[in-house]
Amino acid sequence: MSRFPIISSSSNEQFIFSERDGEFFNFEVVGEFVQASRRVTTYTDEFGIANLFSKLSEFSSPWDGAESWKSLEGEFEMAVTCNLTGHVTIQVKLTQWNGGSEDWHLTVHLNTELGRLQQMANEARAFFNA
Numbered sequence: 001m002s003r004f005p006i007i008s009s010s011s012n013e014q015f016i017f018s019e020r021d022g023e024f025f026n027f028e029v030v031g032e033f034v035q036a037s038r039r040v041t042t043y044t045d046e047f048g049i050a051n052l053f054s055k056l057s058e059f060s061s062p063w064d065g066a067e068s069w070k071s072l073e074g075e076f077e078m079a080v081t082c083n084l085t086g087h088v089t090i091q092v093k094l095t096q097w098n099g100g101s102e103d104w105h106l107t108v109h110l111n112t113e114l115g116r117l118q119q120m121a122n123e124a125r126a127f128f129n130a
Contacts, residue, residue, distance in 0.1 A: 004127035006112065026040070038075055043072050045069075050128040076095075088116075088117065094107075
């Protein structure tokens with residue numbers, strides 16, 4: 001699988017995983033008012049995101065707290081929560097350190113549903129070859 005998109009259940013926003021090359025992949029946020037991308041490394045945890053979605057797919061009801069994954073270098077963080085009505089929020093933080101005054105940080109939330117997590121887990125495993 002060359003792309004792993006996650007499409008919001010409440011807007012046109014998308015999170016797109018693409019261009020996987022060894023321990024690297026490209027992550028893109030695309031929405032009406034935001035667009036950003038970042039090359040991410042999975043060094044030391046090649047299947048971490050696939051494992052995160054596999055764990056999430058095991059939930060048949062809302063859970064407490066956040067399930068998360070963070071890259072070793074900290075350029076990518078993902079945290080997933082679910083409220084009592086089964087609405088799932090995926091929060092992604094992207095960071096670019098340029099060693100000076102042009103660093104940037106972006107936090108974006110995407111809404112989805114508890115019932116879509118199994119499909120996402122299958123797609124994540126296919127994308128990361130896990």
